[in-house]
Amino acid sequence: MPVPPAPALFTFEFAADPYPAYAWLREHSPVHRTTLPSGVEAWLVTRYADARQALADTRLSKNPAHHSEQAHRSGRVGIPGERSAELMTHLLNIDPPDHTRLRRLVSKAFTPRRVAEFEPRVQQLTDRLIDSFAERGSADLIHEFAFPLPIYAICDLLGVPAEDQDDFRDWAGMMVRHAGGKRGGVGRAVKRMRTYLAELIHRKRAELTAQPLPGEDLISGLIRASDHGEHLTENEAAAMAFILLFAGFETTVNLIGNGLYALLRNPDQRALLQDALRRGDSALLAGAVEELLRYDGPVELATWRFATAPVTIGGTEIPAGDPVLVVLAAADRDPDRFDGPDTLDLARRDNPHLGFGHGIHYCLGAPLARLEGQIALATLLTRLPDLELAADPDDLRWRGGLIMRGLRDLPVRFTPG
Ligand code: HEM
Helix, strand or coil, X not given: CCCCCCCCCCCHHHHHCCHHHHHHHHHHCCEEEEECCCCCEEEEECCXXXXXXXXXXXXXXXXXHHCCCCCCHHHCCCCCCCCCHHHHCCHHHCCCCHHHHXXXXXXXXXXXXXXXXXXXXXXHHHHHHHHHHHCCCEEECHHHHHCHHHHHHHHHHHCCCHHHHHHHHHHHHHHHHHHCCCCCCHHHHHHHHHHHHHHHHHHHHHHHHHCCCCXXXXXXXXXXXXXXXXXXXXXXXXXXXXXXXXXXXXXXXXXXXXXXHHHHHCHHHHHHHXXXXXXXXXXXXXXXXXXHHHHHCCECCCXXXXXXXXXXXXXXXXXXXXXXXXXXXXXXXXXCCCCCCCCCCCCCCCCCCCCCCCHHHCCCCHHHHHHHHHHHHHHHHHHCCCCEECCCHHHCCEEECCCEEEECCCEEECCCC
């Protein structure tokens, strides 16, 4: 049988539904050289086994200095509009031993316990947001819910005072709009955020020096964290706060947005979850969020990696200096790893998805993302039980940046209450 022609990648249609193209790649060209929209040549790794191996391969560096076309800044895990070297030196752009040192320090402050203690606050934020539209009977769940929740949550966790959080919401909004292609104002927004965070860190450090009480917030935790007598410098703490905001914001927006959309498109699965929640049985909820991460996860492609030596993946040799992009969304639909991979099955048992990555760069914020995803979905489905899509699915617009994939809007209607 002749091989069907290669699908077009990174087009408008592809952003709306990349999965048929990924199925073609897995089958016919699992380690695939392509030209990205930016003009950069890169390799796409689409099979589960290869993806997992690549994510853990120490010959694949996160440091863009290993890119053979170093002139391209495109390989940096970019904060849009950001150029300063200090803020570029964060976990997703570095290798051991620097990565090990910084990750160990941040892990001392950003602990699962700190996240667990944050649960009542996330619940409160979620309820407050739902209160703001519940009586209207309609809402855009991206703009009014999925977007503000993670930004307020992360601001709270970091210790950004309540009166400044709306500024963050505006700045973050400009960064996400940029991800859709428009550049206007993003440089200014990032600069303001950067200046603000640097001042906040400076102020908190002074407060902690004057009165060394244990600070409740994560920025205080970052300043105090020490490992064998080592501390983060102010620049490192600023870069860390920034990457937490940046890595933890749009991803969580997309978990809530893509997740809700998948539930609205799969009524039987949604009913299963709603029934369980009604019975007060929350056992299904955790697995449901994992399945939503697998089925249509927020991070479509893992962030850039560069071959420091010739590396063979899935039988294909990748030359030193070439960028490698691991396609998490393709790996998580691989029929060689998952039964019925294109079916949403909230009760799926064997689900080692790669939605949070794998290896030393495994998502640091996974406990927070899970907490927010579980609370957001459970509270919405419980408080607005007859929630339904108020648009033709074909009319919904997707934001298809290279790394992330998510809806621009999600109009819904429901019985006011
Ligand atoms: C790394 C996914 C939420 C902070 C990663 C990676 C993935 C990921 C796939 C690995 C990237 C790679 O190897 O190239 C997600 C998803 C999220 C989410 C799907 C939401 C559903 C968060 C949150 C935070 C966060 C809420 C923090 C508040 C980070 C950080 C890294 C990271 C700091 C870099 C870790 C390192 O390089 O050592 N995330 N993330 N993420 N994530 Fe998340």
